[in-house]
Amino acid sequence: MSMKYVVVDLETTGNAAKGGIDKIIEFAAVVIENGEIQEVLSTFVNPGKSIPPFISELTGIYDEMVSRAPSFADIAPMIADLLENAYFVAHNVHFDWGFLREEFMQAGQPVPHCPVIDTVELARILLPTAESYKLSDLAKQFQLQHDNPHRADSDAMVTGELFLLLCEKLQSLPFVTLCSLHELSRGFQTDLEQLISFYILHKEQTPYEQHYDIQHGIALKKYVSPKSFYKESISFSAYLAQVNANLQVEMQGFERRTGQMLMMQKVHEAFIEERVCLIEAGTGTGKTLAYLIPALFHAVQEEEPVLVSTQTVQLQQQILDKEIPLLEKILPFSFKVAVMKGRKHYLCLHKFEHALLEEDKNYDSLLTKAKILVWLLQTETGDVDELNLPSGGRFLWERICNTGPSSMRWENRCFYKRAQHQVYFADLVITNHAFLFHDTYKEDALLKSYPRVILDEAHHIEEAASQALGEKFSCLQFQATLSRIGTLETEGALTRVSKRLETISPLFKEINDWLKEIKFESDELFRMLRAFLFEKQGNIDTVRLIQAYDAQIEKGKLWRAIREAVNRLSHSIDKIMKIYTVEEPLSVVYEDLQSALMALEKQCEILKRLLTQKLDGVTWMEADVKGTLHSTILYHQPADVRDVLAQRFFTNRKSVILTSATMTVKGNFDYMMHALGLSSFLPMTLCVPSPFSYQNQVSLMIPTDLPHVNEVSFEAYTAAMVTHIIEIAATVQGRILVLCTSYDMQKRLYTEVKDSETLPQFAVLNANAGSRSRVVKNFQQFEKAILFGTSSLWEGVDIPLDCLIMVRLPFAPPNDPVMRRKGQALREAGENPFSALSLPQAIIRFKQGFGRLIRKESDRGLFFVLDRRIATKSYGKDFLASLPELAVYEKSLQELLCSIKK
Structure with a gap:
């Protein structure tokens, strides 16, 4: 690498560079030549003004540290010399370059002319599947030492090391990919065109790449045929003993869990007896492994594949990324896994090839094309869920995803066809409820031939089946x-x-x-x-x-x-x-x-x-x-899917396992069996309690000085909630999740708590401000934060919490059309809609919400229920009985908070 790169990071008094409102307080630069770091420079800069307290808190730089430092005008000539004939490189370069330009102008110095490279933009292209492009997250991904985030010297060094890694990645790309990236780079935001040109010239002198398929000017990862494997017969008990021994080797501190072993035995038993089985497995049971281990034993030993369905595509991916690699290490035999999703999850190479040839000036579209070019060198699935797309990239994906039969030109590399092909030869097929039930109702159903099915997060089955029919x-x-x-x-x-x-x-x-x-x-x-x-x-x-x-x-x-x-x-x-x-x-x-x-x-x-x-x-x-x-x-x-489920789904299977952390109401499965029409199938049942010691890990707090939700106006109730939430946060001083049952309530509480400005040290976050994964990641970055959420955060979110606040018992809203129709049918049948429908559903939802608080044995937390009905209504005891044994305190808020302080 013969070019000179100067990697810069700045710390400033704020974000307003224009007009010198904010100033630089620390400058750091890392000089890179010949592919190596040659020089490191760092200096404090006297801004000529006080550093705001929150900046000092963030950076650790205080007024006394910069009082004797040089002004920017003093160091401007040195920086100009440094940047001569060099590329200016930074992570989020527009911020650093914009500040430097403004400081040069304020100091009356000529602004250096040099091309700029943004390591954020470069990382987004070359690391298409990375979850985050924040410097701290990329440093963790590549195990780069980052001792002092938000200090210019540490940030500049990490950015320099990251830039070198990205250059190595760029150098490793095949020639055709580099050429395609070069075509796209004319529309990028920084001067990557020149950088890519350098590597193209370098690439022309190297042998042609042999480890990629090059088709129609696009390089792809070569398909590798799955290895054949040898299988020997083994009893289930010997198999479990071997698996447990291997788990102790692979998982540090692994201890056999009685509940997990019980669940494995029950799944195996249900498969042998060809029965429907409902299993509630409490948090911490290890539910996923508990059904996958017996499922794979059956699939391989009996040569009969097993189908696993999850509620979301994210859970599908989690099994593939987390559990399957572990199982490949601990099981005494090899196995094949396939993942099946809807067509639109898969890239159509024919459409993508044409999209590359189009004249395109949209930045998000160009960036998405560049990311896909690099991704195609590593993906075996062509599944969009692997990609971290820019916000506007979804519009392009709608045009280039698979929507129908593949063209002859790319037929041998059709990702959707490959996914289908793998399904036919897999021992374990992982899908999602939406795909499964849409497929179930088709005449040419792909998954109808699987006689044994495991439905995870089974409390969603009624809803998923209803949506598929609707x-x-x-x-x-x-x-x-x-x-x-x-x-x-x-x-x-x-x-x-x-x-x-x-x-x-x-x-x-x-x-x-x-x-x-x-x-x-x-x-x-x-x-x-x-x-x-x-x-x-x-x-x-x-x-x-x-x-x-x-x-x-x-x-x-x-x-x-x-x-x-x-x-x-x-x-x-x-x-x-x-x-x-x-x-x-x-x-x-x-x-x-x-x-x-x-x-x-x-x-x-x-x-x-x-x-x-x-x-x-x-x-x-x-x-x-x-x-x-x-x-x-x-x-x-449809308001009722029981008959359709029975006729089109359960009757056609030898065995179906339904499992979830929340399936029982008042200690039995009656509600779930009735809702899914399972009573006539005489299902087996098992309830596995959580291994956590909730009595030592959780305190349930019920404030007595709150108005009854149905006895005051919405405004009066939310005002009381706001006061209580602020006082709880001021005492807890940690991460707090506030679960709301409606968007109206969430919006009002979030807005009023944020606008109150009584918790300046807290980050106050709204779950509707972006994707769930992005909001959760943002929430986890703060030691003191309050996150207000509705339906999306009641389940499936694993966040370390100090406190969980439930503002209302989670009864379905009275204007829910499906619930109203079901209630009407129950009344006509002589049943009570509240006790037969509303209450059981609310209890299951309540249990889901509670499950957010304790996720591992070391967790400790407070659970506040701000709905007096849990203590004053006759049905309140049913909610309390649905929880594991824990300490319950019912006092005024101040008394509760005083007990916490002790």
Whole structure:
């Protein structure tokens, strides 16, 4: 590496560089030449002003440390010399370069001219699967010593070492990938084009790469055929003994858990006896290994594959990344695993190849293409869940993902086909509930031949089955499809086709006119749907509107106008589909337009059904009160899926294991068996308690000085909640998760606690401010933080907590359309909807929320329930009885807080 790179990091008094509002307080530089660190420079800088306390707290730099330091004007000539004929490199370079430029101008010095490289941008391209691109996270990933984060010398050294690693990565890329990256780099934010050019010149002198497949100018990781393996017969007891011995070797401090062993035996027994089995396994049981170990024994010994389904794609990935590598080490035989997801999770190489050839000026799109080029050198699956996409990258993915049969050009490298092929030869297939139940209802179901199934997070099965049988129309998704098609005046599939034709034919002018009509008609329809929602709901102070409706019964001028509008919209789309023809062999550019038009047609068919036809089950619409006209979503779901589940799913399997940490109500499985229609299958059951000592690890606090939730206004109740949350946080001084049962409550509590400014040392976070994983990662970075969340944080989140606050018992909202229909059916059958439905569901939800607090034996925490009903209502004891034995304190808040301080 013959070029000179100066890696810089600055500490400043704040973020406002413009006009010299904030100043540099520390400068550090690492000089790199010939691929090695040659020089390290560091100095404090006197900013000529006081350093704000929070900056001193963050950096450890105080006024007395910089009082005798040189001013920036004193060191400006030295920095200018340093940067001469060099690349300026920094992590988030725009911040550091912007500050330096401003300081040079403020000092009356000429600003050096040099190309800049951002290690954030470079890392995003070369490390496409990294979870985070923060310097501290990358340092941890590469085991770089980072002793003093937020100090310029430490940050500059780590950035320099990271840059060298990224350059090694760049050097290792195949020639064709480097050339493709070079084409894209003209649209990057920093001067990576010159850096990539250097490595292309270097690459031309090296032998051609042999360990990649090069097809149509794209380099891919070579497929490696799975190894054949030898299997010998072994008894289950001998197998378990061997597995436990291996676990003790592989897992430091491993101890056999009685509950885990019981669960393994039960799963094995259910497989042998061909039974349905319900297993509740408390937190800390080791539930995943407890079902995978017997499942793989059966699959390999009996040569009969086992299907495992999880609630989310993330849990699918967790099993693959965490449990499977461990099992490969501890099991006495080899096994094959396959993962199956919906088509759109997989990259279509044919579409991606064409996307690379397009003229593209969108930064997120260019960055996504670059990331995929590098990712293709390492991925075996082509599954988007491996990628860390930029926010705008999802729009490109919608265009380049697999939506149908692969082209002949790339048929031998189709990722979706490969996933299907692996399913046929796997011992263990891992899927998710959404894919499983959508597949179950198909005639050509891929997974119907698996006689033994394990359903993890089984308390979601009813909901997943209902959603798979139902339909959903999103106004925003319809708008996105229209944008994907575009018009002749805007970027989109239609424009790309017309560019290919080089002339705009009358056919495309006609399609263009109809598309404009569809845009106008759909916007009018979506406005009317919002108006209908507001008309039905009245002037309610809420965040989200939810309204059930019956398309055949609704009357009035507005509803007639809605029906007429959807018919006009359908007519316009029919016109386009009739006049659209392909005048040449179907190329990628035509495929993109055709698939987008077909998606539009399909969405319109769903919309027409939901707004004009009589449907069994429940139909409803939702929208954010302050959302755009495209925020409305229409739903249709069956209210009862028991018969369908029995006929299409359970009857066709030899054995089904349903497991979760929350399946029992009042100590039995009656509610779950009834909800899933399992009573006639006479299922086996097992309840495995958590191994944690909750009496020593958790204190349940019930403040007595709170108003009853149903006896005061929403405003009075939230005001009391805010006061209690602030006082609890001031005492706990740690990480606090506040679980809310509605968006209205969450928004109000978050806003008022944040605006109160009574907890300046706390980070106050809103779970709706980004993806769940990003919010959780942000929350974990603070020692003192309060996170307000709703449904997404009640389960499946593993966060070290000091305190959990539940503001209300988690009963379903009274306007939940599906719950109302179920309640109506129960009343008609002579049952009590509260005791038969609302209470059991709330108890299961309550247990899920409680499960966030203690995740391992060393955890200690406080559990505050700010809903007096748990102590004053007769059903309150049912909630308390659902928890493991723990200490319960019911006193005024001040008395509770005093007991904590002791």
